[in-house]
Amino acid sequence: MKRILKKSALLLPLWAVTVVGMVSCDQGFDELNINKTAALSVNPVFILNNATVNSAFTTGSVIYEMGIVQQMVSPNSGVLTGANFNQDSRDNTVQNWQKYYRNVIRNSQDVINQTQSVTTRSNLYNMARIIQANAYMILTDSYGDIPYADAEKGYTNQIFLPKYDTQQAVYAGIIKELTEATAALDATKAIESADVLYAGNIALWKKYGNSLLLRAGMRLSKVDAAQAQQVVAKALQSGVMESNADNAIIKHDANYVNGIGNMLNATEAANIYLAAPFVDYLKKTNDPRLKSIAVRYVGAKSGPEQVASRASTDPAVQIGMPLGFDNNTISAEVTKNKLASFYDFTQVDRTRMVKMTAPSFLITAAQTQLLLAEAAQRNWVTGTSAETYYNRGVRLHMEQMALFDANSAVAAADIDAYLKANPYVAATALEQINTQYWVASFLNGPEAFANFRRSGFPKLAPNPFPGKSIKGEFIKRLTYPNSEISANTVHVKEAIARQGADDLDTKVWWDK
């Protein structure tokens, strides 16, 4: 036994090694758990660039918003089910929600959090507020009540399931943010030249913010004219977009492609057409923009036959696809129009206006001037006539065509001729202005949809598709995502109780 003990003593170094080796058992662990291929922070202006580039519109807006305002339509169902059949397809209604919350608002909020108390970057802080306000406006216009005050606080405040705010409260917030942010932008402070929207140009950012403010103000025309007037006047006074150089544009490139352009060049190239009401309106008024926008693959019997040799951009041959048909019932319309197949209807030209690298216009001088025309017509602003604003707006949009693609440019003489042939008529001004706004908002689905609901123009006939699942004539809002119903049940139910059923019929607050 003694011997055993003695031998056991030999083990001591062994025990020592074991214990020493293991006591500082987490040595170096903090260091090990630092991500060596990522940073704990990056210059927040680069994060704002992320929010900016993601502000471009979703492919879902082709299926819903552009369909509701009857600019595009598909006779096919499945993933393309939406406004074409007046049906609720949540795969598509979810898109604005996911894109703007996950990307734009998340990243802009990150910039706001990082810069709000950094005085040297006050311009960046205010730019982020403007980008965010733009996204919130698209969200609330789409869905009505949405998470706002509690949104984007998952990381900072551990709010995983934010409550929904009323649209009225969201608009109050948007107006406040835009007013404060544009006022606070200061050219004497540090300029954020890495910004991809305006290279940090304060004057342009101010115009962008004020133009959004004008848009927000006009949105309230139906629900609260007094506030609308006040906001619009404030925006105009602070300076809004006046030339196409002022436009807020995402200039897509090979790496950051135009999502809609990608869809219309890939899987859905042969499935989506310009709708008859849109084509007919442009044709009826001899609008030179039709040539910029449209193409028809004359005689195409199938998607594969939509080849360059058949392509015609001649306005005279364009035939928009009528609404209300599926890929079977459309055949009668094909026959009536003496077409080869539905693939023979007019499409938006995917080699020009919706090429993969075509720019996305978040807000333009043309839209701004047209809104001012309405404001002037309503006597909410003075100094410049409604007609002047109107003519500027139309001209600006026609000039804007060249920015999509050089081959879409409209000649100055054609613009003059158009304005001469289609003069401003005060008696029907609201319809005229807002119908032009509809054209000027082509490819900006959320804005075209919102303004159509607000103004009631253009005058469109309801989509006659049999077996629609809406009770009214037009879709009035998009439905909440399944993920919210599943995860954020309590709050989404509160919103539904307040606002109305979660369907395509319920009107949002400013549309009541």
Next chain:
Amino acid sequence: MKMRKFLLLPKVILVMMTFLALTTTLWAQNRISGTVTNSADKSPLAGVSVVVKGTTTGTSTDGSGNYNLSVPNNATLVFSFIGYGSKEISVGNQTRIDISLAESAEALNEVVVTALGIKKEAKKLGYATATINADALTENRTPNFINSLQGKIAGVNISGLGTGPAGTSKIRIRGQSSISGQNNPLIVVNGIPIDNTNFGTNPGNAAADNSIGVRGGGNTSDGGDGLSSINPDDIESMTVLKGATAAALYGSRAKDGVLMITTKTKGSGKGIGVSFNSNYTNETPLDFTDYQYEYGQGENGVRPTTPNPTSGQWSFGEKFQPGMTQVLFDNVTVPYEPVYNRIRKFFRNGSNFTNTVSLSSASDKGGFNLSFANMDSKGIVPNNTFNRKTINLGYSYELSKKLSFSGNINYSHEYNKNPPNIANQDNSIPTALYNLANSMPLDLLEAKKFNAAGNEFIYSRFQNRTNPYFTLSEQFQNIVRDRIFGNISVKYNLLPWLFVQGRVGQDYWSRDQDYNNFPTGQASIAAAPAGFVNGTYTQESRRFREINTDILISGTQKFGDFGFDFNVGGNKMYRRSDLNSVLVQDFVVRGLYTVMNGRVKDPIYGLSERAVNSVYGSAEFSYKNVLFVNATARNDWFSTLSPANRSILYPSVSGSFVFSQAFNSVPTWLTFGKLRAAYAEVGSDTDVSPYSNNLFYGINANLFGGQPVGGSSGTTTLPNANLRPMRTAETELGLELKLFDSRVSLDAAIYNKITNDQIVSAQISDASGFITTLINSGKSQNRGFEMLLNLVPVKTPNFQWDLTLNGSYNKTKVLSLLTDTPGERITVGTHVFNGELRQVVGQEMGQIYGFGFKRDASGQMMFGGNGIPLRTDDLISYGSALPKWNGGINNSFNYKGINLSFLVDFKLGNMMLSGTNFNAVRHGLHKMTLVGREGGVLGVGVNAKGETNTVKAPVQDYWSVVRSLALIEPVIYDGGFWKVRQITAGYDFTRFLPKNFPVKNLKLSAVANNVFLIKKWVDNIDPDSFGYSSDNLVGMESTGLPTTRSIGFNLNAKF
């Protein structure tokens, strides 16, 4: 991180070993050898344990019954063997002891390999284990050897996923406990863990299941797992440690059990032994589709009559009438008639051919086993092959009387060519083929895969349904993995009753993968700008390294009737993985798929490191060799967790009582009886990825407008710095009985496992800025029982019938998530089409949720004004996707050397959401869509006003609600099945071999696997063919490859 720190320990061990080696001369040693035979027929007994009494020093006999051992003076040798009476012989001054052992019903000193590679007598164990002999792995084999064990082990659920020969297999022991994370058992080879990362197919938000996806879309193949590198011929034995107790010493990664693989390190006989094994099986794809063949291709009741139709994925056309024709592709007129047997026409018969040659030797001092193996698999998709070459060397050697070492090294080279895409849409051959219009001639589809420009000929307006022949000819993928894993262990006997052992093991692999996500000309992608052709190509290479270093001190002492064993040790684990990946889009030179040829380039570099340090110990007390109590403790430190939370200590205690030997008077029919009980805790960080404690930022690979674009690093999971390790606590009780001379034996266990403080990936509102968050919350309970019953109904000298029944019942309940409010839930996975998987407090784990038909108070279905069904306001539950019953029944007959066995297995009590049927419904192939073909579907029920519905809905719109309304109720099924899993017939020719014939041993078997589906509930598919390895998508079926029936032979020869 400093690698040096982790390499320090091996050095320490080496120094220590040298130091200790110097002291070896202190103890006198003798060498003893001999032969052990069966007392009845004098045949040699292989595998008899020969141990110096009161120590852990020992060996086992080789194939000829020989042993050779160094022993101290005055030693007593204990000879023991399963099913035989043990003998104790005092060595004295003998140098050779030949003895014979008598078969005994009473002594059942089976030895099993337990945690850390420690061998123990089975009767001492207070917890459930299952030992699998090598034959079960090699005779009737599957490409990934583990799949051949389905239905054979009580409480273990193994699924091949229908993803090709090199696909992942999914192993779950006693169900799944983690609410949204990993439930994979730990794989241990010769005491050291190896990596089992899987590259399974995981679209949807599969979250933290340790699988690795692919980039850039267009590729949804299953890239395999870590187990596929192992050649089953190298395996000597395999033990499954089922419960937390068994795994307590392996700590964090063992919360879901351990597969302990022991490979061969020694031959069985003097001199060089050569053995050869050849296995060939032929794989026939099985077609379970039962589609409608009354109405053919077309939409809205119209068949294609003009050129270039694009309804190739729809069977909502016209009723077939004799003489009708249809126009397909560029004006090809063919009969409008059903085209049957699409599955058999498209897929070929596959095959597996494995050849293994082993050289082995055993001597007084040790031995080795060296094997070379080649496996060639031909997948059923005509361009899919998998080749694996392995070299395995196992060795053991006694350097001196005190110092010995052993080790193994395994090299494998795997080439997986064109693993098929499944489950999603683009380039998924099964998805396109299973949904192809039922009148599309396959030969025409093949002939017209290209249009005039050499691009894909569009046959479906659903362009994501790539023509399967285009995919076959244009898409490629190469995955080449080189892997070396192995370990070396040095053991030093300090004292007769005490040894110290140091071990270093490394698993290293590199994996090169390249694939053209979208081949040039595929219809679903946009045209490239002028001067380029479209397409996407990805090239990536991964490197993985895991190093485990451990040290173990082990001793055993006996004081009278009392025995005491202990182990103390420590382990350092370090794991690093690197990824280099470049994805390019559009090419200058057509057909040249390289990253240099791409127009748009998107590179990624990824790095992940983690470490776990541990110390552990165990102590075992025994009384009179009938009562055993074992206690363990382990402390882990996790690098992925914050300093305050990263250390966790957890204990286990277990005991066993061999009551058959405890009392003087036991009934004679009771051969053996043992009760066991155990309680154990295990902590785990496995659901926490490195760096999930903080928000990290990155910069996109490409500038935008000349400026960087940044953001928080690609993660959609909200970081949480305060995560704690999750804890599992398991209690189990077991009973082992052998009755009537072992003609009846039973091993049964019940267990209750509580997994607490789970690291849950919870779906949160997008408006929070993230999609999911990791939270320490959640508690689940696994309760179940498992039993293994062996019966020998007939036993005569010439004939024996063995009947083995194993079955397990497991029910996993979610006890709490954020709170324990019943009904609170999280969504852990969403189906690629519609429906989702949730965990709900108070319900069984893995609930399938989705929208159903809206019904009024009296249960009548409700319809909209358009005659289309209305859907429920909320997602509703369809039950749990986890099988509750799992098991198998094996009958084995032996008649004069002829062996015939067949295995029936089952999984029952699980629901599934069938993506295949989802598509079959919306594309008009499912028989249920025959309703309403003429004049529309008149739904039976009421409208919103409560009046009887009178509106007929167009048939295609009506059935498309599964997609348009996400109304999945029609495609929910019971996912259970009964199958004839294996049939094996073998004959041992050995006794016919002439005495001096070079071949010593010869056995030939005929084998069949996945033979026949006896019963299933789901339409059109085999419920076994599943697609996803993730537990977050369990029950979310999406079309995989058809399962196959394999038939072949196995030839085993020893020289």
